Amino acid sequence: MPPLPLPPTVPISWYLTLSAILFSLGIAGFLFRRSIITVFMSIELMLNAVNLSFITFSYKLKQVDGHIFSFFVMVVAAAEAAVGLAIILTVFKNRQTLEIDELDSLKN
Amino acid sequence: MDALLFMLFAAIAVVCGINLVIQTHPISSALSLVGVMAALAALYLLLGGEFIAAAQLVVYAGAVMVLFIFVIMLLNAGTEHKVKKNPWSQYAGIPMLLLFLGIVACLVQQMFPSTESVSFGGFTKGGPLEIGRALFTTYLLPFEVTSVLILIAILGAIVLARKEID
Amino acid sequence: MQLWLIPLFPLLGFALNGIFGKKLSKPAVNGIACGSVLLSFLWVLKTLNALGVFSGGNALEETYKEQYFTWIQSGMLNIGVDFAIDRLTAVMLLIVTGIGSLIHIYATGYMAHEGGYYRFFAYLNLFMFFMLILVLGANFLLLFVGWEGVGLCSYLLIGFYFLEKFASDAANKAFIVNRIGDFGFSLAVFLIVIHFGSLDFTTVFEKVKDMPIETTAGWMTAISLLLLVGACGKSAQIPLYVWLPDAMAGPTPVSALIHAATMVTAGVYMVARSSQIFLHSAGALNIVAIVGVLTACFAATIGLTQFDIKKVYAYSTVSQLGYMFIGLGTGAFSAGIYHVMTHAFFKALLFLGAGSVIHACGGEQDMRKMGGLRKYTPITMYTLLAASLAIAGFPFLSGYYSKDMILEAAYEHAPWMYWVGVITAGMTAFYVFRAFFMTFMGEYRGKQEAEAHGHGGHAAKAHDDHGHDDHGHANDDHGHGHHGEPHESPAVMWIPLAVLAILSLIGGWAFNIPKFLEPIFPLHEGEAEAWLTYVSVAFGLGGIALAYVMYVVSPGMADGIANSLRGLYTLVYNKYFVDELYDSVVVEPMIDGSRIFLWRVVDARGIDGVVNGAGKTASALGGLLKRLQSGSIRGYAAWVVAGSLIVIAIIGVRNSGLVETLMGGLR
Amino acid sequence: MPVSLPTSAEYFRFLPEIILTIAGVLIMFLEAVLDEDRKSIFGPFSLVALALSMGAAIAASSDPGTAFSNMLIIDGFGSFFRVLVLVVGILAVFSSMEYLARERANGGEYYALILFSIVGQCIMVTANELIMVFIGLEVSSIASYVLAGYLREDKRNNESALKYFLLGSFATAFLLYGVSWIYGVTGSTNLQLIRQSLEGAGAPAVAVTGAAAALMFVGLGFKISAAPFQVWAPDVYQGAPAPVSAFLSVGPKAAAFAILARVFMTAFGPISARWEPVFWACALATMIIGNFAAIQQTNIKRMLAYSSIAHAGYVLVAITANSGIGSAAVMFYMAAYAVTNIGAFAVVAHVARKGEKYVEIEDFAGLGQRMPGLAAMLTIFLLSLIGVPLTGGFFGKFYIFKAALDSHLNWLTVLGLLNSAVAAYYYLRILVVMYFKEPGESTADLQPAGATLSIAVYVCAIGTLVLGIMPGWVLDLANKAALK
């Protein structure tokens, strides 16, 4: 097996790029998925990407603040998940569907 | 070694991420998300975020995702139906995403040229001690306020999911 | 000297009759109406006497002026309510109040049985008021006040029988055509202010005298021509004469007073008053003369063919006014005024006589239904004969003097004008006597029909006879009386006739106006050639003779000639279709253009179209924008993404070198 | 590391939030304890809490300063907005009580959620740290999401809540991503430190911060419903219960505007040349979209939603001005808009009746005859929204465009003013229907408004007029509290 053309360490920009890719994937999930729950999970994916970005910057700056920030993001995500899933429950109760495209009675 | 680990977990994260997007069944997506989170936890460790990595696994991949899966199961959410309505995001999404990604990547390249690299142990202040100290001194207020946030979450869940309003 | 009392009396008469007239008895109305004018006449006499006019000599060679109050004051422009009196004014005052008094008296008899009696006299008094303002006013604007005021009264009196459409049509036409004239007048006034800084006659004319003709001729001509436009309107000259024949829709005394003796001569007065300005522009004067010649001849030809007795006299008036303009245009201003006076005598008489005839025939105006009236109305016949002879230029009667002076001046100015004038004089004599003969000679032709149809059918009959375009007959003029036979008018009517007859006979040599006006309008030096007079008299007598032959000796001859010249006759009989021409060239295009183009297209579709279009566009834009809100969450998210891209692009990428980097990366 | 505990002054500065939180918790507790028939005390109780909190906020404003390790800054600007959101809270509670009773949803949770949401807004407006911005925003938002779907049996409420929640979280993710970048570039999340760092930053850093600021603007612009992030607002306001729409359209919005102004004017002040054009364009687009789309609406709640978008556009004009007057104009305008809009929604809520049956504009036909008082009040609100003098809306608009002209935003001013003329059209439609049309069945059985709603409406009307006739009182405060 030929040695991988890899440096021993990776630049910070790679982490950041990974974060950007994950963020974009999150957006993509939001844009392309039709199940409300999956859409919601896409948001979680975006938040994860943000967290990666925070922690990467924290590494770069040698500060702990980024970690704190991502900690709060996690807490908020958890809270959001609770409320969001409750909302999804009520929607489902009323409409018996999780198709996001069917929730368009309010428009124009 | 660092690079290899990065490549490995990054690949897992990206693949799981892509899987999340392309799966039509919520459960598959949820499991993919767990995969992403786990991979990210590993990367956090590489970046020196011990506490965060743990929290990521315990809180995120554990508690939150369990909640998700629980709801999916509860609602018996199945595969998505065939698309009837095509919002314009369907067509414009990919180009927009590529553009977004392109711009961000370019900015990253410009701002952080590849001179500085990440090596495991390059940052060691991400342990519980430092985090705890910061949380209870500088970040005391947000920390306390998150309790309100949790309270609201509880309240919201009660309001919305209680059996009958009256 | 209380000049202001002169117009005040009629104004009071107007006010009393206008406000209380409905409750007053007829004698009271009469008393107020006639009394006020008579008082005014007496006050004129007293004033002139006090100014020494009747004692001869140099009295009133200078203008006597009274100032009352400022009317309009703006910056340097100051227009006062001032009255002035000079010899020209004196003549006009006497004509207006004198003839006015007579006609008022006559009207009390003529209108005795009309509805709206008090209204009629109120208007008549108001007319006297404005006419006196016109004459007395010491500046152009006050003249204009009177000018418009008499126009108003003319409007009111023409439309006196407002129940009938032709009367109100005629009234509108009179007012509007006059307005066109006023348009010119007012523009002239503006120019006068611009160039003289004042409208006061004395100030303006003093300045004119000092101005060199060479440098000022341009705008002097402009002012003169614009004044002429005004005069053409009021004095019924080509091309604005069309209202006067129609104005006969008013009661006959009105025709006599306003549309023959006084108001229509206001144009002549105005041009004479502004003679200083006109004298600075030979071209303008020439145009005045040409207008006069054309009008005189043109109107006379129409007069030849009319059957409505008032129409004949109306065209005659237009024609005679033309003579006056010839006088003015050829520089013989005093001759013009002279003719104003003599014309006032005989034309007032003609109209009043015609009124008497109409009265006698129970409202009939068509001469073909008259005839043989000499048996029934001898006084009327003799007075009318006097008037007819006077207008025909019978030697030594009033018309002879004034017309002769005008024609002499015309010959000096341009011989062709003289010849046209003389021919016109012949025609005048012809049509006046044609009317006279048709009315008084032969047998009465109206009886049977009058009995058969009664008076109610007059309008219809007249329409049958005259054709659709004949607005001028005023058969309802005289709604009263179901006479089986024509009858003489009461004394209150024929006494004024008699007075006017005397004036028509002797007025020419009794009042030597040109001599009197010499301080204002210097008389022409040198003797005129005698043959000029002979020729014109000959033409006059020839006209009378021809009429006698055609309408008394062999009555069928006129029809024969008419038949042999059918085309020409039709043209002339229908007044050259000028009304129709104006209708189709001016009135209808204006109305249709306004309605169809301006209102429906420009206003409704154009401007409002833009306005409503803007509204619709906004609404459509709103419709478009609201469709962004598809209701789809994913769609909304796409908007957020798109928006973020735009915002990032603007804030982050702009000037950051990123674009260059990207481009470089592509290369 | 020396640990310094927060001083009492810092607690004092944070007292309003503490009071509200305690009140919220108490309500949650009592909700579980009290009998059904005694639950009507929650409304008055929360009013007392809000009033106390407002007192505390006013008191705190006399002792400006930072609190909790620079997390909060209690300056004039923050205090002004804190009092404002508390006033909004009071008015919202007044206008909600009757509605909730009618919908048989007079639970304590509603008030608790309102109180918590206001806590979040209070934190936002006094935040001096991006982390506080984020947390305050989330506290406010999560409570709002629940409020939007409060009547969970109602499908419109569900949809409204879900849309608000999903899109709100989506936008928040952008905000966070932006924050992370700012942190990465400037090394801080403190607003002052960011500013300092930016003052001497090089081109790449400025570019990346710009991009990060843009991402933050996505999040905040979403909350203020600036174009192109306004899409959610009509759906959410239409679907949410009317009093909640009233609250959403002013409370969180005022807070978001406050923080937007603070972040961009202070922290991103050094790169203002970059973001001003964006704000310029967004302001214009927001006004145009709001006003023009409103023309076509038939549902009055939806129309008011578009109107609130348009008004966000006007406020953005003031922020674009990026000056002291501009920030004062934002304050004054938000105050005027708050009383006006809550008043308008309160009337709408009353006319809509149970289940919000009558929310079409046509349903207001003849209101001027049936309910002259209520109609007169709505007229005042609408005139204020149009911007007719002697109302707060006019003076606010005047002040905004004054600020804009001061900053030489001549074209934006002209376009904005023309927009306000367009806006007159759709507000007039309501007046037309109310006064010029004969009453139909929609107002036939309309009962007079109850005491609490009347208080809300009349207080709002008085506030609108006072701000229009005597703007000096509030304007002085705003001018003193201006950011620059």
Place this chain on the structure above:
Amino acid sequence: MLDLVLFLPLIGFFALLALPDTVSRKAALAISLVVFLLSLGLIGPVTANPGEYSFVINATWIDYPPIHYHVGIDGLSLWLVILSTLLTPIAILVSWKYIDHRVKMYYAFLLLLEFGVIGVFASLDMFLFYVFWEVSLVPMYFLIGIWGHERRIYAAVKFFLFTMAGSVLMLAAIVYLYNLTGSFDYATILDQLQSGRAVLTAQAQTLLFLAFFFSFAIKVPLFPLHTWLPDAHVEAPTAGSIMLASVMLKMGTYGLVRFCLPLFPEAAHKHAPWIAGLAVVGIVYGALVALVQPNMKKLVAYSSVSHLGFVVLGVFSFTQAGLDGAVYQMLNHGVSTGALFMLVGFLYERRHSLEISAYGGVATPAPQLAIIFLITTLASIGLPTLNNFVGEFLVLQGAAQANFSWVVFAAIGVILSACYMLWLYQRTFYGRASHDLAHHMPDLNQREWIAALPLLILMVWMGTYTQSFMPPISAQNARILEKVNKGGTALAKTPTQAPAVKEVADAR
């Protein structure tokens, strides 16, 4: 005094809302009469010192930005204020029987309107001016919208939007001026601009001028911005039409004279040619369109377009005569067109139609009405001795000094005015009345006479003894012109004629 005149209507507005319907019209009449009588007290002091502001009150309203309640009356605004106070009771009288639903609101709005328009004329603070300008809009909107005819909604909204669209530009201009000078006070701004302490670039001046101009031109209304007027008039109730035509349109022309000219003299001069051109087009156009209207009110409305063209023409002639005439014409138009609308209202109350074709022969059953209508018609077409003549004469005289060709066309409007008014009169009053019409056409009653008489008296008075009114107007106009024609550019532009203009005029 001015305080009372200004605020009594506002107090009346609130009082009326509180009073029961039954007494509202009497109360409104009483209040408006008191206001009118009080306003007469303004005449003495103002005429004594017409070039300065009298009854000045300058109180701080808002500290910062410095907005003052600064009001005062000078020769320019005096008669406009009195016109407003006179027409309000007349409008109330006219509505006495006609308004039968929502009575108190109606009279309350009339009083509010009075408050607004008096405020407009009295304001010396630009901001205050704008406030009153807009405030006057609202009651008129309701007057048209609630008590109007079939298409009232369209008309009311159109009225509001047109005016609003114009006034927002004015607001922008006012704020711009404030930012430049730091003051809303008209005198201060004017002083700074005149003295050169505040400098406007040519472009800024042009834009500001246009901003003011457009908002005023819409109100005037100047062709082609006039299309709201016919609609508003046709649909408005009688009193609304009276107030709209007589008073509200004057707000526009007043604004032109008060603000547009002195504040931006250069721009005004620069743009005068096309503005005067539009005015002339408006004169002729309005008259031509009036000619073919089948609806009386529309006819009168278009005639207003024509008449107000004269006013604008006079203003932009920059001559004393033109300006005097313009201001005088504002009053004249207020009196005579107000009277016309009132009379048309009388006809409408009897016959319930505004179509001219529904009438004919009215003079027979209602001779008094016919006479009054005739006098008003004559006033409207500018018969000398009646009021309009003086205004039109001066306007045209002034315009002739500036540019003679304008006047040639404008004077055509004078001809046409006779055409459309007399034709209207003929079709309405002359001819034989049908039985049905005669039956429904009682003559004027006492109340109607009382409403009409003051206007008739004014028509004659203002036409014959102008010195009762003109001196204060003239004096103030002279001061305005002094500012506007500082460079003496206006008269210099008429090189063709001018030998005698500057000489001392009539030395009577």
